[in-house]
Amino acid sequence: MAVNLLLSYAFHESTDLAKLRRGLVCGQLLLDSGAFTAHTTGRTITLDAYAKFLERWRGCWDHAITLDVIGDPRKTAAHTRKLHERGLPVMPVFTRGDSVTEFDAMVRDAGYVAVGGTVGLGTKPQRERVTMLQRRAQDLGGGIHALGVGAISTLRPARPYSADASSVSGAFRFGTVVYFDRLRDDRHRVPGYRRRLDQAPVHGGLGSARRHPVTP
Numbered sequence: 001m002a003v004n005l006l007l008s009y010a011f012h013e014s015t016d017l018a019k020l021r022r023g024l025v026c027g028q029l030l031l032d033s034g035a036f037t038a039h040t041t042g043r044t045i046t047l048d049a050y051a052k053f054l055e056r057w058r059g060c061w062d063h064a065i066t067l068d069v070i071g072d073p074r075k076t077a078a079h080t081r082k083l084h085e086r087g088l089p090v091m092p093v094f095t096r097g098d099s100v101t102e103f104d105a106m107v108r109d110a111g112y113v114a115v116g117g118t119v120g121l122g123t124k125p126q127r128e129r130v131t132m133l134q135r136r137a138q139d140l141g142g143g144i145h146a147l148g149v150g151a152i153s154t155l156r157p158a159r160p161y162s163a164d165a166s167s168v169s170g171a172f173r174f175g176t177v178v179y180f181d182r183l184r185d186d187r188h189r190v191p192g193y194r195r196r197l198d199q200a201p202v203h204g205g206l207g208s209a210r211r212h213p214v215t216p
Helices: 015-022 035-041 045-058 073-087 099-111 123-139 152-158 164-172
Strands: 005-008 029-032 112-115 143-146 177-180 184-189
Touching: 005 015, 015 029, 045 073, 099 112, 099 123, 112 123, 123 143, 123 152, 143 152
Parallel strands: 005 029, 112 143
Antiparallel strands: 177 184
C-alpha cells in the first residue's frame, strides 16, 4: 500500500529527508513551507532559507509548495517566481484575493495547485470553495491540494487530489479513528485515550468496524 506523506518545513527543517525517503517505499513526499504556522505563531520563514532546504534535499521530495503569504496573492506569486528562477518547481498557491482567472492560469501552467484560504470558513463555504476549485482544475486537466482541510464533510463531495490537516493526528492524541462506511463515515473515540492506544478498550461502532478488514 502506498503511503503519501506531507512534511512542514516549519517543523522539519532539521529532518534528514534522505533517511526518511528510504523508508517511504511506495509513496510520495510533499513539502510545505509552513507559511500558515508562521502566520499563526509569529515565526519568520525566509524565502532563502526555504529555498536552500529544497535545494539540499532535491531528489528526496516529489512536490513542494511555494512559500505563500497568507492573503497576499502578489507576494505569494513573487515568491513562486523566485523559487522557479532557482530551478525549484514549486506548486503555486491560490490564496484569498486571487481571481479564478489566475487560478485557471496556475492550473494550466503547473497542473497541481495548492488552495489556501479555507481555514476558518464555515462548513458550507469551505465545501463549496474546495469543490468548485477541484472541479475547475479537473476540467483543465489538473487537480488541487486543499491546505488545512480535514473535514470529511468537505473532502467527500470535493474529492481533491490531496489535502492536509493536523486533525489526522487525532488517532494518536485523542483515540479518534475515522473510516468510511459505504455512504457515510464513522468517527469513534477510544475511552482512556491518555493511555497507550493498544492498551485502551474500544467501544462504539464495533459492528460497523467489523464489516471492514480491521480488527477492533
